[in-house]
Amino acid sequence: MAQTEIELDGLLAFPLTPFTGELEVDLDGLAENVESHVAAGAGALFVACGTGEFSSLSADEVAAVLAKARAVAAGRVPVWVGAGGGAAAARAGVAAAQAGGADGVLLLPPYLVTGPQAGLVGYVRHAVGKTSVSVIVYHRGTGVFSAQSAVKLLEIPSVVGLKDGYGDVEVMTRIVTTIRSLGTERSEGFLFFNGLPTAEVSAKAYAAIGVARYSSAVHCFAPEIAHRFHRALAEGDTAVMDSLLAGFYLPLVALRDETPGFAVSLVKAAARLRGDKAGTVRPPLVEPTSAQLDRLGRIVEGGFAVLKQIEGR
Template sequence: MALPKIELDGLLAFPLTPFTEDLELNLDAFAENVESHVAAGAGALFVACGTGEFSALAAGEHAAILARAREVTAGRVPVWVGAGGGAATARAGIAAAQEGGADGVLLLPPYLVSGPPAGLVDHVRFAIGESTIPVIVYHRSPGVFTPASAATLLDIPSVVGLKDGFGDIELMTRIVTTIRSIDSDRAREFLFFNGLPTAEVSAKAYASIGVARYSSAVHCFAPEIAHRFHRALAEGDVAVMDALLAGFYLPLVALRDETPGFAVSLVKSAARLRGDKVGSVRPPLVEPTPEQIDRLGQIVEQGFTVLKSIEAV
């Protein structure tokens, strides 16, 4: 099986999953959310993934989210969808993604259990099964690959890339170098992604090892800032990156780190502050306190002030 070459260039967006007041899926608000990402210039959408509260969604909700995303985008940008969990659940998710017409799948790590490197590769093989849809494997606990096992993923035709959410840049350097040193088109075209929370903070370091692609949660509530940083990274404009990091991203990360799960909760809160109808988070995630939301608003406002000063130069 020969898959078409996957590009996935530009800034990758991970839409939020809106809920009603009683935490039911709000597909109309989701459609608005998707359209706003496309209008802002997202290079691709990854729906029902980490920022979209993948673990809190039922299979039917995943299918409904994918269907609505495809309806709204109408082919304007690629739509990828999350799958994962236990082996059988992951396999069913990938099959459903292919049946639902997704452009690809982000395969999240196994649920609850871990295994040796060979077992992780077998998990990917089992999850893909007979499906032919392109798959990006999410490299993060408990699904952490060695350089050798990551290279073995090249033997699985549907696997087109690896997204790092583990955060060990030395390990990722060895993985990238191991795969790129293989003399084949497959190895040369294999994609790597920085999938750490608030990826802009680590983007310069990852770009230096050949991992320039990343997903931006900030695109959910401040796409103007997200795209300006992305452009600065592509141009090697350190001054602009450092200004946005110091004035916006680092304060945001400091607030994010105060409470587990804020990598999603704060994003939803910031989107609500900008008027988006995204609702609350499903448990076990929790909402920020009023005092934290107040600080969040100040951080976002400061981010736009920094952006304005950059554009005025």
């Protein structure tokens, strides 16, 4: 447990899955993107997850993405991979992740349907099966856990943490407090993550309830900004965080909220604007309009202008 915690310190990056013009996975482009994340100082890579368009990938594509990412990372940072969907797909995905040498799995919610709390815990148990690879459970969508159900996850040895994409601070406070108050080595070492889109916007609030770890989609196209914000959060530098929020993150979120799926589409578009191999998104996600791309470009430029002002102080 302690080793897992050490490996997941730092800013967590979720690489995009690049596609060709025919919407096939571009593994060469992925290799370049993975290298750029590592070079920029990512603490760990989570490939083929939400930002990596897990829901649009086949099992073979997920395996290929994992293999390429591991080859490029070459042990410099941990490489985790997504799994999830229906019960059988989730179980097969976790098994494939272990067979493929992943450092861990982000287990996404069950596909389309949900069940009572006992069923959600059962979904995790079924997905894990007889594997031993570390698993972080994604708390969102059709897989929202109560505090009591989250405690049940501690009974599954390979489940090492919970990532919140639901966005209810009160619910997350109950979960964190209930688990930590158990006072066991297992409960004290259990990991919590802020997995909301553009997590920097909620980072201060989540850090206040003991959830300081978060994933940054901005690391895909502006790692300099992402790392400066992450440092400010660690140092409690409210002035720097507020400057970046006002001058970059909030305008980005306003644009993101205009169209469903833009939490991924805008990230890919911004990566392309900076010259990265990203390609377009697979349907049902859609690309930004030309007007939205113009605004996105100005927002990114504004973010770097704010960063320059901060560093010049």
